[in-house]
Amino acid sequence: MQRFGRSRSFSFLFGIFLLSWSALRPASAAVPSPENHFGHKIGADRELLDWEKVVSYFRLLEKSSDRIRVAEYGRTAENRPLIVATIAAPETLRKLDRYKDIQRRLADPRITTAAEAEPLFKEGKNIVLITCSIHATEVAATHTAVEFAYRLLTENNPRFSAILNNTLLLLAPSINPDGVDIVKK
Numbered sequence: 001m002q003r004f005g006r007s008r009s010f011s012f013l014f015g016i017f018l019l020s021w022s023a024l025r026p027a028s029a030a031v032p033s034p035e036n037h038f039g040h041k042i043g044a045d046r047e048l049l050d051w052e053k054v055v056s057y058f059r060l061l062e063k064s065s066d067r068i069r070v071a072e073y074g075r076t077a078e079n080r081p082l083i084v085a086t087i088a089a090p091e092t093l094r095k096l097d098r099y100k101d102i103q104r105r106l107a108d109p110r111i112t113t114a115a116e117a118e119p120l121f122k123e124g125k126n127i128v129l130i131t132c133s134i135h136a137t138e139v140a141a142t143h144t145a146v147e148f149a150y151r152l153l154t155e156n157n158p159r160f161s162a163i164l165n166n167t168l169l170l171l172a173p174s175i176n177p178d179g180v181d182i183v184k185k
Contacts, residue, residue: 030064031154032057034146042147048139048184049146051080051177057146058085058173065153066090067164080177087152087169092125099125099168126167136179145173 037057040047062070067090074082086093102124105112112120132141149171152160163169174180 031150032060032064034150038146042143043140049142049180050184051174051180054142054146054173054177054180055081055083058083058149061085061149061153066093067153068149069093069096076176076178078178078181080181082175082177083173085149085171085173087149087164087171088125088167089164092165092168096168103127127170128167129170129172131172131175133174133180134176136176136183139180139183142174142180145171149173 034042034057037060038047038049038053058068058070061068062085067087069086070083071086072081072083076082086096088096092099102120106117106120106124130145132145133139151157152164152169
């Protein structure tokens with residue numbers, strides 16, 4: 001019985017150590033690079049991305065960072081997922097429903113008076129929507145979206161920190177995934 005108790009105590013302490021250690025690691029430590037995921041640098045000559053790998057990369061980013069959420073907002077004519085990544089500071093993403101409510105209230109003057117709107121302007125966040133690759137041959141935009149998301153999530157850059165803290169960035173890596181794959185063939 002004594003031996004079981006010590007083993008259990010060790011397991012408990014080791015678990016606390018691992019949790020503490022993982023909390024101290026930089027946020028970018030676990031975020032996979034585009035090069036590791038796609039097998040080449042983004043923008044490499046004669047290397048195109050296929051949509052399934054783009055979607056799986058954004059899902060990987062979501063699993064490895066608290067600064068991104070990925071949602072499917074529809075399907076294409078060829079049944080590929082249309083995705084949008086919401087990128088912001090972790091505190092902002094935790095209050096995402098509140099910021100959506102602020103936007104809903106500010107968008108409709110029938111439900112929000114000017115006096116009620118003023119504090120909402122101060123509390124709300126900037127909303128920026130970036131859509132990429134509407135035409136099939138616009139391959140660079142989807143590539144750029146992948147690299148941009150990775151850098152926003154991993155680089156310790158004051159400009160990126162300001163973006164993350166003050167903005168809800170909605171990034172659609174392509175609004176024509178069928179075209180992304182047509183060009184890849």
